[in-house]
Amino acid sequence: MSTKHLIGIDIGGTTVKIAFITYDGVIIEKWEIPTNKSDEAQYIVPDIATSIRDKQKEKGYQHDDFAAIGVGAPGFIDVDSGMIHEAVNVGWKNYHLSEELKQATGYKVWVENDANLAALGENWKGSGDRANHMIAVTLGTGVGGGIIANGQLLHGANGTVAEIGHMAVETEQPLPCNCGKSGCLETVTSATAISRFAKMAIEEGKTTSLAQTLKEKDDITAKDVFEASTQGDQVAEDILAYVIEHLGRAIANLAIALNPSKIVIGGGVSKAGDQLLIPLRAVFDQYALTRTSHAAEIVMASLGNDAGVMGAAYFAKEEL
Amino acid sequence: MSTKHLIGIDIGGTTVKIAFITYDGVIIEKWEIPTNKSDEAQYIVPDIATSIRDKQKEKGYQHDDFAAIGVGAPGFIDVDSGMIHEAVNVGWKNYHLSEELKQATGYKVWVENDANLAALGENWKGSGDRANHMIAVTLGTGVGGGIIANGQLLHGANGTVAEIGHMAVETEQPLPCNCGKSGCLETVTSATAISRFAKMAIEEGKTTSLAQTLKEKDDITAKDVFEASTQGDQVAEDILAYVIEHLGRAIANLAIALNPSKIVIGGGVSKAGDQLLIPLRAVFDQYALTRTSHAAEIVMASLGNDAGVMGAAYFAKEEL
Structure with a gap:
């Protein structure tokens, strides 16, 4: 390697x-x-620095074998300064992550939102296939995303770019969202939402095999709903039709704005594969412009949990 | 000038x-x-070339006083090749506009969609104020748009970027759109749509001063509806509330994806000024993330009909 x-x-x-x-x-x-996360998450950066040094020593690398660090973190981030405005899940508020990590490691450091970097990772080495125009949608506990346009990861004005999970999509029967609004895409199409719809159906007294699942496991996962649907469970089918209708329309609206050649679906819910992809494509085609549909391939993410570190490395490479 | x-x-x-x-x-x-537009619009390019030469001669300019040409054209355009895939309003189909105009004028030529270049013009010299992250929405006969992100005009994969007018926003009472779909933003928030809603209300027998307008002028414009609303006409107020609800939500959803610092509203409907802007801002704030709202200033376009030529010139300047 040169x-x-x-x-x-x-x-x-x-x-x-x-x-x-x-x-x-x-x-x-x-x-x-x-x-x-204890003591205002002040140990995270020293822990990372020590861990990197230990691993380098263990594997026989020198400090100078590495050029830079890219970091994905949850929350609202100012990319230019490397400042974390707020990362609720970690506990940082107005924390200068890039500066702290640079001091602790001696490397140049660039920081971006974790979902954005996962999108970048999929674009570099995953299903995104280096498309110049790509939308990534992650369907997990929440719904996140990242956008590549004109060959670049979009950063936005104040760290809320590609917060796709908070698009307002359900105005008729909106459910409250963690963000304080209601009817967000996340309240309809996350794994959490799919599970919640199944429990709501049972509470409403609907006949479904998922009632038995709930009794046995004391929980229902999105995967359970997909499986019940393949067994012909009408309640499960209706839930998924509703979820996919909203997801397909939201993605179509994003595609109408961004005209991507790739739309990459990741996160736990994407493991449903064609059971999600085929009806999603149909709804997407219904709402997108014909020419927009022709441009856009919808694919499942392929890097899994490696997308974040891969995108972080690529971001550092590009910024160097 | 150097x-x-x-x-x-x-x-x-x-x-x-x-x-x-x-x-x-x-x-x-x-x-x-x-x-x-006669004979498959083959005279447009020679007409432009002759007109430029005549004007240069008239004003005492030499050919070499100019560096390049930027062109905005309606329809689907491949920016890399300068090819117009289809421009229904003009009559071109698979027409190599940049090459033809280069041959006819002797200048380098770059072509982009007219709405995208109007956005770029507003960004360079108008209300966009060179914001690195900006959404332009034009409310005219139709609804168009353009997007600046990471400081660049977005081009998209196949010439349908920022076709904001075709976002699917109305699923309860969708009206047919020129694009072949129904319920598009354009069917709800264009000047044409506002006029149509007024006529529909009159046909339904609703009591409104706009019935008299229709009788007198044999037509109702969007401006008439705004004026009736200021006079307390309930039907006009209801129409505008409905229009602005959908517009504000669509723009909020775009802003959630793109995190702009400026949202520039142009086109004939924008002449309503604060009568549009104030309720639009309220709806936007309701649907956008709080932090997204904080970043985004909503302003009226300021270049009027000059936005297109200004953006075209800037595009040529950037591509040079």
Whole structure:
């Protein structure tokens, strides 16, 4: 390799994922450490710095074998300054992450929102296939996203770009959202929402095999709803039709604005595969302009949990 | 001036607007010629070339006083090749506008969609104030738009970027749209739509002063509806509340995706000024994330019909 390696970091509420990644995007080491949120999350940065040094020593790398660090963190981030305005899941508020991590490690550091960097990772090495115009939608506990346009990750004015989960999509029967609004895409199409709809149907006395699931497991997951639907459970089918109608329309509206060639669906719900993809494509085609539909391939994400560190490394590479 | 001038052209279905613009964005000459759509619109390019030469001679300019031409045209355009895939209003289909105009004038030529270039013009010299993240929405006969993100005009994958007028916003009572879909933003918030809602209300037998307007002028304009609303006409008030509800929500959803610092509203309907802006801001704030709202100033466009030629010149300047 003529060019130095990169360090990609993905800070979550439970674990910090760290990876050594070649300049061309091959992960050569990856590991996790717990996210220590105690005492206003002040130990996270020293923990990361120590862990990187230990791993470098263990694997025989020198400090100078690496060029820079890219970091994804949850919350609202000012990319120019590397300042975290607020990361509720971690506990930082107005925390100068890039400066702190630079001091602790001796590397240049760039910080972006974790969902945005996951989108960038999928674009670089995953299903995004380096598309110049791409929308990533992550359907997990919440709904997140990232946007690539004109070949660049969009950063936005104050760290709320691609907050797709908070598009207002349900005005007839809006449910409250964590953000304080109601009717957000996240309240309809997240794994949490799918589970909630199943429990609501049972509470309303609807006949469904999911009542038995709830009794046995004391919970219903989005996966359970997809499985019940394949067994012909009408309640499960209706829930998924409702979810996919809203998801497909929201993505179509985004595509009408952004004219992407790739739409990458990730997160736990995307594991449903064609059971999600085929009806989603149909709804998308119904609401998008014909020409917009022709441009846009809808695919499932392929990097899984590596998307964040991969995108973080790529971001550092681009900023260098 | 150390740097050559630019030529901005805005091709519409009725007239072609042409302007000589300094490198710094001052219009030094502007004029219009009719759009000759006969014989598959083959005369438009020679007409433009002749008109530019005539004007240069008349005003004492040399060919070399100008560096390049930027052109806005309606329809679906491939920016890289300068090819017009389809411009229904003009009559071109798979027409290589940039090549033809380059041959005819001897200048380098860059072509983009007219609405996108109007957004770029407002960004350069109008209300957009060079914001790095901006959404332009034009409320005229139809509804168009343009998006600036990361400091660049977005081009999209196949010429349908920022087709904001075709976002699917009305699913309860969708009206048919020219695009073949129904319930598009354009069917709710264009000047045409506002006029149509007034006529529909009269047909339904609702009591409104607009019935008298229709009788007197054999038509109702969007302006008439705004004026009736200021006079306390309930039907007009209800129409505008409905229109602004959908417009504000659509713009909020775009802002949630794009996190702009400026949202520029143009087109004939924007002449309503604060009567539109104040309730629009309220609806926007209701649906946008609080932080997204804080970033986004909503303003009226200021360049009027000059936005297109100004944006065209800037596009050529940037591409040079």
